[in-house]
Amino acid sequence: MASPTTATETIELTLPDGSVRAVARGTTPLEVARSIGRGLARAAVGAAVDGELVDLRQPLDRSGALRLITSRDPEAGIFIRHSAEHVMADAVKRLWPEVEIDVGRQDHSEKFQYDFRFPRAFTPEDLERIEAKMKEILAEDAPFERIEISRQEAAKLFAEMGERLKVERLADIPEGETITLFRHGRFTDLCRGPHVQRASQIGAVKLLEASSVYWKGDESNERLQRIYGTAFASAKDLRAYEEQLAQARARDHRRLGPELDLFSFQPEAPATPFFHPKGALIYNGLMSFVRQLQTGYGYQEVITPQILDLELWHTSGHYENYRDNMFFTEVDDRRFAVKPMNCPTHCQIFGTRLRSYRDLPIRYADFGRLHRYERSGVVTGLTRVRSFCQDDAHVFCREEQIGDEVRAMTEMILRIYDTFDFHDVEIEVSTRPEKRLGSDEVWDHAERALMEALERQGIAYQINEGDGAFYGPKIDFQVADAIGRSWQLGTIQLDYQLPQRFALTYVGEDGAEHRPVMIHRAMLGSIERFIGILIEHTAGRFPLWLAPVQAVVLPISEKFLDYGEDVHRRLVDAGLRAELDARNEKLGYRIREAQVQQVPYMVVVGAREAEAGMINVRRRSGGELGSMTPEAFIDHATELIRQRRNEL
RNA sequence: GCCGACGUAGCUCAGUGGUAGAGCAGCUGAUUCGUAAUCAGCAGGUCAGCGGUUCAAGUCCGCUCGUCGGCUCCA
Numbered sequence: 001m002a003s004p005t006t007a008t009e010t011i012e013l014t015l016p017d018g019s020v021r022a023v024a025r026g027t028t029p030l031e032v033a034r035s036i037g038r039g040l041a042r043a044a045v046g047a048a049v050d051g052e053l054v055d056l057r058q059p060l061d062r063s064g065a066l067r068l069i070t071s072r073d074p075e076a077g078i079f080i081r082h083s084a085e086h087v088m089a090d091a092v093k094r095l096w097p098e099v100e101i102d103v104g105r106q107d108h109s110e111k112f113q114y115d116f117r118f119p120r121a122f123t124p125e126d127l128e129r130i131e132a133k134m135k136e137i138l139a140e141d142a143p144f145e146r147i148e149i150s151r152q153e154a155a156k157l158f159a160e161m162g163e164r165l166k167v168e169r170l171a172d173i174p175e176g177e178t179i180t181l182f183r184h185g186r187f188t189d190l191c192r193g194p195h196v197q198r199a200s201q202i203g204a205v206k207l208l209e210a211s212s213v214y215w216k217g218d219e220s221n222e223r224l225q226r227i228y229g230t231a232f233a234s235a236k237d238l239r240a241y242e243e244q245l246a247q248a249r250a251r252d253h254r255r256l257g258p259e260l261d262l263f264s265f266q267p268e269a270p271a272t273p274f275f276h277p278k279g280a281l282i283y284n285g286l287m288s289f290v291r292q293l294q295t296g297y298g299y300q301e302v303i304t305p306q307i308l309d310l311e312l313w314h315t316s317g318h319y320e321n322y323r324d325n326m327f328f329t330e331v332d333d334r335r336f337a338v339k340p341m342n343c344p345t346h347c348q349i350f351g352t353r354l355r356s357y358r359d360l361p362i363r364y365a366d367f368g369r370l371h372r373y374e375r376s377g378v379v380t381g382l383t384r385v386r387s388f389c390q391d392d393a394h395v396f397c398r399e400e401q402i403g404d405e406v407r408a409m410t411e412m413i414l415r416i417y418d419t420f421d422f423h424d425v426e427i428e429v430s431t432r433p434e435k436r437l438g439s440d441e442v443w444d445h446a447e448r449a450l451m452e453a454l455e456r457q458g459i460a461y462q463i464n465e466g467d468g469a470f471y472g473p474k475i476d477f478q479v480a481d482a483i484g485r486s487w488q489l490g491t492i493q494l495d496y497q498l499p500q501r502f503a504l505t506y507v508g509e510d511g512a513e514h515r516p517v518m519i520h521r522a523m524l525g526s527i528e529r530f531i532g533i534l535i536e537h538t539a540g541r542f543p544l545w546l547a548p549v550q551a552v553v554l555p556i557s558e559k560f561l562d563y564g565e566d567v568h569r570r571l572v573d574a575g576l577r578a579e580l581d582a583r584n585e586k587l588g589y590r591i592r593e594a595q596v597q598q599v600p601y602m603v604v605v606g607a608r609e610a611e612a613g614m615i616n617v618r619r620r621s622g623g624e625l626g627s628m629t630p631e632a633f634i635d636h637a638t639e640l641i642r643q644r645r646n647e648l
Numbered sequence: 649g650c651c652g653a654c655g656u657a658g659c660u661c662a663g664u665g666g667u668a669g670a671g672c673a674g675c676u677g678a679u680u681c682g683u684a685a686u687c688a689g690c691a692g693g694u695c696a697g698c699g700g701u702u703c704a705a706g707u708c709c710g711c712u713c714g715u716c717g718g719c720u721c722c723a
Binding site: 121122123124208209210211212213214217218219223225226228254258259265266267270325370372374375376377378380383384385388389390392488489490491522524525526527528529530554556557558559584585586587588589590591592593594595596602604606607608616618623624 | 649650651652653659678679680681682683684685686696713714715716717718719720721722723
């Protein structure tokens with residue numbers, strides 16, 4: 001940050017066209033914009049220096065690549081929404097002057113939020129009033145001012161304003177950091193920015209919902225009231241966002257699942273799905289796929305107990321670290337726990353005999369049912385349930401085999417995602433959490449091993465500090481679905497703890513005992529959750545190989561029922577999941593129904609077909625494949641299924 | 649778990665203290681039909697559950713269960 005004494009020095013700013021401008025240290029991006037052109041200066045909402053977003057009024061203190069951001073740039077939303085936070089807080093203060101403001105924030109989506117000390121929950125009517133007030137404020141078009149201020153002055157100012165929460169927030173700002181305020185009209189907030197120049201650059205706002213939150217996210221703190229909203233440069237952008245929300249609602253697996261008769265939930269089993277026949281077909285289809293793939297990678301499937309003595313969970317450390325998420329039961333005066341993870345049982349299998357270094361890696365896969373107690377407020381649909389199964393596996397290997405194993409796992413995982421047309425995959429390495437087992441040296445080593453394995457494959461990753469499991473660091477795979485939402489699926493977790501706790505050893509080349517390393521791995525994550533994601537990704541249009549009903553045979557009328565039955569029989573005999581819909585309804589009606597149920601193929605048979613021994617095939621993607629022999633269709637479909645191809 | 653909202657037929661919803669309704673789905677019949685909804689009739693409800701207020705409760709109050717949106721957590 002610039003100070004007056006250094007203002008005479010010069011810094012060099014590289015503009016996007018490659019030109020370089022030498023300006024005095026302390027020059028603001030807005031001043032640079034003005035020197036380029038009045039139009040640009042007026043249109044700019046913010047700036048970026050070396051990719052970092054900065055406020056237009058922030059004095060620049062170092063050389064770098066300067067880019068001015070207008071409402072057309074993707075980053076504009078950051079400035080707009082951050083400014084909309086202030087406008088919302090302003091509106092709330094105008095309506096209820098006694099309310100204290102906390103802080104605003106925006107998440108990775110298009111939402112922003114602001115927390116208030118307010119005596120009750122905000123109602124939808126409150127939100128309407130606040131939104132209307134915000135629009136008044138936008139119409140006033142006050143400029144946003146950036147003000148640098150001393151810590152003492154800021155503390156005094158907010159104390160006088162009665163903003164006690166702000167005074168406390170101020171105390172959290174590290175010493176030595178410049179304290180800045182932003183003001184528009186009469187509203188002043190403690191804020192490091194960045195903001196737009198004028199309120200009117202916030203083209204459209206909409207408040208979304210309100211909820212209560214704990215101050216600083218800590219359950220022992222008092223409750224504040226949070227309001228969520230969104231803001232865009234234009235009403236058109238807001239409409240596009242609302243359209244996207246409507247899309248997401250239309251794909252919601254909690255609606256589509258029961259509608260397609262895949263699964264249901266019953267009050268007697270909260271957060272535990274019942275898979276109906278069609279859902280079970282998909283469930284088993286996914287398992288077979290994973291089974292086939294991982295067998296090729298040297299995995300062996302095991303089956304292990306559901307309920308195990310508490311002692312095992314003390315040994316594994318789950319009792320100490322994971323107890324709050326476990327189910328317990330007691331019988332014969334003996335205490336048991338329902339397994340929340342498979343890993344301890346795999347350690348036990350490993351430990352049943354003497355292992356040689358020649359046996360490693362040993363790769364145990366397990367589709368065992370897991371139960372985890374999740375707090376009632378956090379469960380939702382299939383994505384967060386209390387009973388589920390993972391495409392779980394544990395690899396026991398030698399230290400020097402970690403790289404190869406992680407590489408093979410990554411390859412397998414990316415192949416799986418590719419099959420489902422998840423092409424946008426982000427990889428994160430999560431490092432040691434606060435609550436953990438093991439020494440810092442072991443963690444250093446484990447974290448480095450994972451990163452090196454990725455680096456050797458040339459795979460880019462991000463680091464997620466402190467987000468590892470209690471027993472080791474992990475690699476997480478995040479994929480973006482068809483409408484751009486991100487989901488966590490696969491995970492690779494390194495574990496030096498369990499082999500030690502279960503005293504697992506193998507005999508090395510040197511004849512001495514060594515400790516194996518354990519790698520936990522899931523690819524789809526949990527089958528339940530994956531089905532939920534897949535429903536939303538495909539909007540219920542499952543790939544042919546997974547579609548519960550792959551083809552429905554539709555005789556035009558009763559007269560062709562015999563031929564329809566014959567065709568149906570042939571499809572079923574060829575291994576296709578085919579149904580016969582011979583209901584007394586018009587063809588259009590039954591076609592529509594098959595479309596709504598997302599059946600990939602509709603096989604129409606009438607006089608022309610019956611006579612010629614042909615069928616007429618329609619695809620759910622629209623359009624007829626035309627007349628063909630049943631054999632030709634069977635060949636075509638079975639080939640697509642064999643290759644697990646998506647397109648129809 | 650906490651805060652808030654919600655719970656009426658299989659689904660979507662109407663019903664603001666005075667006799668529980670509609671559309672779709674279902675069933676029956678007619679129609680025998682060529683690529684996204686044929687017509688008619690019938691049936692369908694402990695208004696989530698339990699308790700309370702009231703002459704009278706789907707409607708007002710309390711509790712319980714469940715769902716949804718958040719907090720937090722996560723496969």
